[in-house]
Amino acid sequence: MAGPLEQFEIRPLAELSVGGVDISFTNSALWMVIAAVLVTGFMTLSMRRGALVPDRWQGSAEVMYEFVANMLKDNVGTAGRKYFPFVFTLFMFVLFGNLLGMIPHSFTFTSHIAVTFAMALVIFIGVTIIGFMRHGTHYFRMFFPVGAPIATAFILIPIEIISYFSRPFSLAIRLFANMTVGHIMLKVIGGFVGLIGIFGVLPFALLTGITVLEFGIAALQAYVYTILTCIYLHDAIHMH
């Protein structure tokens, strides 16, 4: 019986190294590639006909497009239009990563803090650059809201700074923790099914329910990751 953490193990499929840095092609990289291929295939093959009246596949691709476009428009406004390809790629990449993880014996690359944190850091740095490019030094006002009494600066500014810098952590840890815990839970409860004989139907029923829940969480966490990105973008463009 494999341990509940074994599913997160990263196994190199092809050893690679550049300048002493290990860049082996691993099972994690393989599933990233699978996710990217599926997203690209879905978005291009579905739209191949580009029909005026869409069929089911084209309709689905359009729904994804409009879903992310509306999310961006509602949260950032028209100024966010430039970042739509990035936000869309982010959403689809995380969504497919989460959902592919639901396939037994697959690998969930979004359950790794290195991946979620790297993406969060790119978003954080990118958003900060956008903020300074649009507002210059005025962007420092982010740390002290307009209209707050000067006397509160001692408390407010440290709080705002901590809150600002905790963004990539909250973004990264939320996704990583949700994916990891869900998969551990599935594995542990799944382990009970075979161990307790006929009473295994109980954990099996529970497992079925949790599987449905995990599909929901897979989609929801992709949504949360993306919408938080949109909110950070909004702050950078419009400042609070």
Add this chain to the structure above:
Amino acid sequence: MPQFDISTFSEQIFWLFVVFGILYMLMARVALPKVGEVLERRHKTIEDNLGKARALKDDTDAAIAKYEAALAEARSAAQEDIRVASEKAAAEQAAKTEAVAKKLSKKTSDAEKSIAEAKLQAMTGVADAAADLAREATEKLIGVKVQPKTAEKAVSVIVGE
């Protein structure tokens, strides 16, 4: 926990950037413009069709208004014609009635005249006959031959009474 094995970080992050970067390029350059174009085209087609429908509706409304105007015009023209015709007919009838009445009154007066003539003639005839009768009767009864003139005078005296 394999998640905290720092030795795997470099390979994960490297492949994340490579795969995400390629996916971003594919989305930004190929997939999303196509979707956007299709959605834009659909939006435009719907707008065009709505515009066309609106134009057609306007045309229809104009045609209906024209038709109604023509109908109203025709109706008033017809009423005018009817009015003129009935006036003409009334005038003709009045003229005819007058002519007939004139003819009738002429006939009546002619008839009255001829009746009066006939009466006069009849009266003269009766007086002559009466004078002849009186003359013959006088001759037969008393053997006196009365001059026609005398007899006529006597009759006219009696008739004139």
